[in-house]
Amino acid sequence: MESTPLLRYLLFGLLTRDTILPVAGKPQIDIPGGSLFYAAAGLRLWGNSCGLVGRVGEDYPQEWLTQFDRFGLDRRGIRTLPEAVDLRAFFAYLDEHTCQRDNPVLHFARLGEPFPKSLLGYASPVFQLDSRTQPGILSLRMTDIPQDYLDATAAHLCPMDFISHNLIPPALRRGQVTTITLDPGEGYMTPIFWDDIPPLVKGLSAFICSETKLASLFQGRSSDPWEMAETIASYGCEFVVVKRGARGQYLYDAARRVGWQIPAYPARIIDPTGAGDAFCGGFLAALRETYDPLEAALRGSVSASLVMEGCGPFYALGTLPGLPQARLESLRGLVRRR
Numbered sequence: 001m002e003s004t005p006l007l008r009y010l011l012f013g014l015l016t017r018d019t020i021l022p023v024a025g026k027p028q029i030d031i032p033g034g035s036l037f038y039a040a041a042g043l044r045l046w047g048n049s050c051g052l053v054g055r056v057g058e059d060y061p062q063e064w065l066t067q068f069d070r071f072g073l074d075r076r077g078i079r080t081l082p083e084a085v086d087l088r089a090f091f092a093y094l095d096e097h098t099c100q101r102d103n104p105v106l107h108f109a110r111l112g113e114p115f116p117k118s119l120l121g122y123a124s125p126v127f128q129l130d131s132r133t134q135p136g137i138l139s140l141r142m143t144d145i146p147q148d149y150l151d152a153t154a155a156h157l158c159p160m161d162f163i164s165h166n167l168i169p170p171a172l173r174r175g176q177v178t179t180i181t182l183d184p185g186e187g188y189m190t191p192i193f194w195d196d197i198p199p200l201v202k203g204l205s206a207f208i209c210s211e212t213k214l215a216s217l218f219q220g221r222s223s224d225p226w227e228m229a230e231t232i233a234s235y236g237c238e239f240v241v242v243k244r245g246a247r248g249q250y251l252y253d254a255a256r257r258v259g260w261q262i263p264a265y266p267a268r269i270i271d272p273t274g275a276g277d278a279f280c281g282g283f284l285a286a287l288r289e290t291y292d293p294l295e296a297a298l299r300g301s302v303s304a305s306l307v308m309e310g311c312g313p314f315y316a317l318g319t320l321p322g323l324p325q326a327r328l329e330s331l332r333g334l335v336r337r338r
Contacts, residue, residue: 007074009050009284010149010177011039012140012168013158013277014087015060015078019119020311021092021107022271028311030118032064033089035158035183036078037313038274042281042303043156044071044317045324047289051149053077055138057085071317076146085137088122096269097246101125130162130187132196140164142171150175154288156280157181162188166200173203179288181206183280189213191220202236205287206296208280210243225250226259226338239293241283241300243276250338251297259338262297265305265327271312278307278316294335302327 018033036054043050051074056065058080068075092100092107100107102124108115135141139161145168155177157165162185169180182204188196189209197217201207209232211225218228229240233254242250248263282303286296302324306316 007049007051007149007152008154009043009047009288010053010077010152010155010172011036011043011050011158011281011284012053012155012160012164013039014138014160015054015056016087016089017060017118018089018091018273019104019116020090020271020273021111021113022273022311023093023096024270025311027108027111027113027116028271029116030088031312032061032067033273033313034087035274035277038277038307039156039158039281039284040068040071040073041274041307041313041316042278042283042300043285044073044281045285045303045306046282046299047285048072050074051077051146051152053140053144053149055079055081055085055140055144056087057081057083059084060087067314071314077144077149079144081137083137086123088119090119090122090124091273093272096272099272128187129190129192130185132162132166135163136161140168142167145171150177152177154179154284155181156284157183158277158280159183159185161185162193162196162200166196169203179205179284179291181208181280181284181287183208183276184213186213186216189217191217193217197232198235201232204237206239206241206283206293207232207237208241208243208283210245210276214242226252229259230254241293241297243279249279249297249301251293253293260294260297261336261338262294262301263331263334265301265331267305267308269308270310272308273311274313275304275308278313279304298328298331298335299324301331
């Protein structure tokens, strides 16, 4: 009997069934998606030996999960629930910066494309506050994590609900995981959860958040992204990354009290879906390898750029050998101190 290889990285996130009207090219109908897929692709450009944790319904195409096998990703932590779960997601890009998630009938009509049967009965996403006490069907449980996964040393938590993010990091610290990064979920990045954020952030290696979600949390308190990053860091987080889409990222180092502006690589954007998750995957791989937050942010930016140049989470892994490193070197000279 073969022994299970020792894992270095863990990724926790969501899997979805995506229908995408990209910036350019044909509609992508009912394809594998979700933060877990994209973070894995971003990480796999720079690292390997990664374990994945997530939940899907019994109606999720199992053949999609085998794509992880092709790239040496361990999917024993993906639990298939004994019931159907609607994991459909819809994205319509009007341009590189504008994405709409509702009214797919309108968007398919606008493009003169037939409406896909896979979207019949699709309900547009509605914002809901997370619960502090009642887990949802996709909330992670400790039993979802294979015991040997806790021997890994680095982990990233993609956007999920508050209960998942509150439960998992303490459990990881009881194992061998010393590097933990987290991208917060939209459902708790509001002023209502203001007092819950400090204990959630304390002890993280990096808090990686979009500028939009950060502004939502700080509504009425601050509109300065650097001030917001410094506040988050003061809760006991080593590094804070503010993702700014096409404008790149801000990176704040709490110990050194220094900030950097990292530009986005000027990619030929076809489909921006999952770029932020790919950034986080690349960031984790580099942070674990070098513990240099600037190097991690640069590699994350390269991961995001490669994902956006095609459709689907693993498009980036088919790029020419040497291209990620070439983009990395071109970005180094563009970094600016705050």
